[in-house]
Amino acid sequence: MTSDPTTESKTPIAAEPSSKLKALWENLQILVVALILALLVRAYVAEPRFIPSDSMVPTLEVGDRLVVEKISYHLHPPEFGDIVVFDPPPQLQRQGYKKDQAFIKRIIGQPGQTIEVKNGQVFVNDQPLQEPYIAESPSYIMKPALVPEGTFFVMGDNRNNSNDSHVWGFLPKDNIIGRAWLRFYPFDRWGKVRS
Numbered sequence: 001m002t003s004d005p006t007t008e009s010k011t012p013i014a015a016e017p018s019s020k021l022k023a024l025w026e027n028l029q030i031l032v033v034a035l036i037l038a039l040l041v042r043a044y045v046a047e048p049r050f051i052p053s054d055s056m057v058p059t060l061e062v063g064d065r066l067v068v069e070k071i072s073y074h075l076h077p078p079e080f081g082d083i084v085v086f087d088p089p090p091q092l093q094r095q096g097y098k099k100d101q102a103f104i105k106r107i108i109g110q111p112g113q114t115i116e117v118k119n120g121q122v123f124v125n126d127q128p129l130q131e132p133y134i135a136e137s138p139s140y141i142m143k144p145a146l147v148p149e150g151t152f153f154v155m156g157d158n159r160n161n162s163n164d165s166h167v168w169g170f171l172p173k174d175n176i177i178g179r180a181w182l183r184f185y186p187f188d189r190w191g192k193v194r195s
Helices: 019-044
Strands: 046-050 065-069 083-086 103-109 114-118 121-124 142-146 151-155 176-185
Touching (some): 046 176, 083 151, 103 121
Antiparallel strands (some): 046 065, 083 103, 083 176, 114 142
């Protein structure tokens, strides 16, 4: 008796993945690549930050959201007037601030400069600063201090309500995360952060 070839059992051939599974896999790959790129951008290029205090009023207000760019200080050192975001230096950590609790202040003194506060004014190398960006003149006195190499002297624009270098000392360059570049919220004050 000969067997009918149409009735013979056939070995099943493995089915190709369904188009839905293939699309899901492709989307997952895109998502992973996008996540990696976002993490790299945040670590090395720019990141968003939130202003929690009034130490930089009137330039920055509580609740402002900023983009902090991280590239420029690999090309040149921070400059006078730059508004920088930084990790608290050891002297602030000893006061109980967490290592990752970022601060934001304006650079007033660079390495080798002498900073002094007297008669309601800040002096750099015995020259009074013209500071239209501050909330009010400082109501304290600070004896002359020479800014050491590798550090900066930073102050809040709200001089009488700012925990800054006049209180805790010099900011090491290595603690600087980046420069405040763009305010993206609130929308009515959107724009570049002025130095």
